[in-house]
Amino acid sequence: MKILMAAMGLEIGGAETHIVELTRELLRRGHEVTVASNGGVYEEDIVKAGARHVKVPMHKRNPFLMAKSLFLLWRLIRKERPDVVHAHARIPAFLCGILKKFMDFPFVTTAHWVFSTDGALRSLTNWGDRTVAVSEDIKKYLMDSYGVPEARISVTVNGIDTEKFSPELTGEAFRAEQNIPADAPVVVHVSRLDESRADAAAGLVRISQRLSSRVPGVVIVIVGDGGKLEELRARAEEANLKIGRRCVILTGSRTDINNVCAAADAFVGVSRAALEAMACGKLCVLAGNEGCMGLFDEDKLEKCKAENFCCRGGAKLTDDALLDDVTTALTLPLEETERLAQVSRRVAVEEYSVSRMAEDALAAYAAVQPGDRVVLSGYYGFHNAGDEAILGELVGSVRRLSPGAEITVLSKDPKGTAAAHGCRAIPRFSPFKILRAVCRCELLISGGGSLFQDSTSTRSLLYYTGILALAQKLGKRTYLYANGVGPVTRESNRRLVRRVVEAADAVTLRDPDSLEELRRMGCEREDILVTADPVFNLPLPDPKRAREILDGAGVDGPYVVASLRPCDVPEGYFENLAKALDLIAQKYKVRVVFVAMQPKRDEPVSWDVSDMMETDATVLSGDFTPQELMGVIGRAQAVLSMRLHALIFAARTATPALGFVYDPKVASYLALLHQPSAGSGDMDSGAVANAVGVILDHREELSARLEETCRDLTRAAAENDVILKALLDVK
Secondary structure, three states: OEEEEEOOOOOOOHHHHHHHHHHHHHHHOOOEEEEEEOOOOOHHHHHHHOOEEEEOOOOOOOHHHHHHHHHHHHHHHHHHOOOEEEEEOHHHHHHHHHHHHHHOOOEEEEEOOOOOOOHHHHHHOOOOOEEEEOOHHHHHHHHHHHOOOHHHEEEOOOOEOOOOOOOOOOOHHHHHHOOOOOOOOEEEEEOOOOOOOOHHHHHHHHHHHHHHHHOOOOEEEEEOOOOOHHHHHHHHHHHHHHHOOOOEEEEEOOOOHHHHHHOOOEEEEOHHHHHHHHHOOOEEEEEEOOEEEEEOOHHHHHHHHHOOOOOOOOEOOOHHHHHHHHHHHHHOOHHHHHHHHHHHHHHHHHHOEHHHHHHHHHHHHHHOOOOOEEEEEOOOOOOOHHHHHHHHHHHHHHHHHOOOOEEEEEEOOHHHHHHHHOOEEEEOOOHHHHHHHHHHOOEEEEEEEEEEOOOOOHHHHHHHHHHHHHHHHOOOEEEEEEEEEOOOOOHHHHHHHHHHHHHOOEEEEOOHHHHHHHHHHOOOOOOOEEOOOHHHHOOOOOHHHHHHHHHHOOOOOOEEEEEOOOOOOOOOHHHHHHHHHHHHHHHHOOEEEEEOOOHHHHHHHHHHHHHHOOOOEEEEOOOOOHHHHHHHHHOOOOEEEOOHHHHHHHHHOOOOEEEOOOOHHHHHHHHHHOOOEOOOOOOOHHHHHHHHHHHHHOHHHHHHHHHHHHHHHHHHHHHHHHHHHHHHHOO
């Protein structure tokens, strides 16, 4: 690949070293790398390694320099035509983001740190088509502060060259260069000496006199450049005069950090610099502007990994704490010193390899390469848990099969859909945007769900068939994906459905009854495949999260789930349902928990029925994900549902259910799942309560049978992706 790295500069710093090591590894693997930056001490290193460097002054928020950089980047990208542009830091990402709008190149960014989001600074940030975060807490920061969808973020490590940074190095040459006695205890600190990075360096200077009293002959070496260097150098000279010898040494910028670390007995710092010292087998005191965590040991590893060894959320750095930690590191018994040195080296080698960092970058590059343009049409953006679960599975399938695919969803809530699924979304009733998306796409997928029916209204059927007809007229591949068909009563509507079905490139249906309905419409094509609802392919939910939701709602004992929806029912239906739920709650000692699959529509009827009940019940209110609702359903003793996907969620979690048939699709799936029906007419309170009693009495047996049925349906649902793969492979 031809890769363009865009960075502020190549001076001493963790992000800069990350870029250098990543560049070296990518070059070693045969890729061509150009680095655009303001240059610095590492420029010579990357050129020697085989990369090209182009000077672009992206190191300051100066309007003149940014305009100049924009022009230089535009000229470079137009000439070189890189396969991917990889920006590091806010200014390069902002400038590349502007050019991306006009030049449309694959664009990746790496987030090395957290930035201020105040005022205009927020608008200076662009996170590209995909973002690589160097720690889990930075990933969370991107999601919380900038709304970057989780699906667009991957987490990497600050990879360390563990051959370059090795316990085999002696550090003798550096000690000789600086006239440091061979037996002198040495403390090393490496960082960019700016306002946002220099707290630990300043602390070391301040404690130098007290440390020298505790550890005679100690030498403190501070490596780095920046705005605070001269101030620290002046303070160091004052400290050395008081101590009476050269105790604190400031070297300025250096590129041979491995040799400096090799000379250390203990290292003080954070992030990449700390990991480099650990790779050399050095004891490391974690301390920086974000806080301090003291002397590193294995019990701190998980927390350190989560925040990239930066001490975010750690205790506030104080001179007394720093003095105690450094003194401890320098005065430990030899056996303990050797143990901690081995721990440091092992962590660096096993957890922070350059190879892992390069693999993560290459995966991000692959994910943004131009691929199929796919448009998804369905009942999306209405916050219906079933349809959102289908969309989540469909988006995931497209990404697995075509990592670089550009996915556009026609949505009632484009902003919410984009945030939830990490893809492009446009308003489902915007004719010009829909026309443009369909014109640009190679494949239009319609489904799943019950899109082809006119029992709700003819208007919705005309919408979905119209989108398909448009794509087919424009010569696009079309796929009817795990659809439910029917009822379609009007003859003109039946002709419309038959026409788009026969013209589609592929058709899969989620149940046999849908196929029978198409046959009755006169559809004769023989390649229609009956599969299953895509939700059967979703991973099982996290039971801990479900428990948290239930605890938050005050549900601490056994319960049954009721999932209702507004629809035409006989008079007194819901009153009798409330009586049935009371009988169930009283007789079987369970709480009734109402789960709204589409909150805006389902919560009002849930509250109405709850208010009619004599026993206390819980209406689960909140904006829950499909996986979270599936988790709540999965912990229930039984499910009573008018909603099809509540029944499917129950089956996916092997929870026995009773269905209320308000629509033929519910009856069809109850038959597939071998689950009982409460019928479609009047509500018989006693019969419903008795049916739930049978379920509860035979729950274990019914659950085992459901697991077996679900396995078959999961295999059938996988066939949807087999068809999808074939369509995506067509070029």
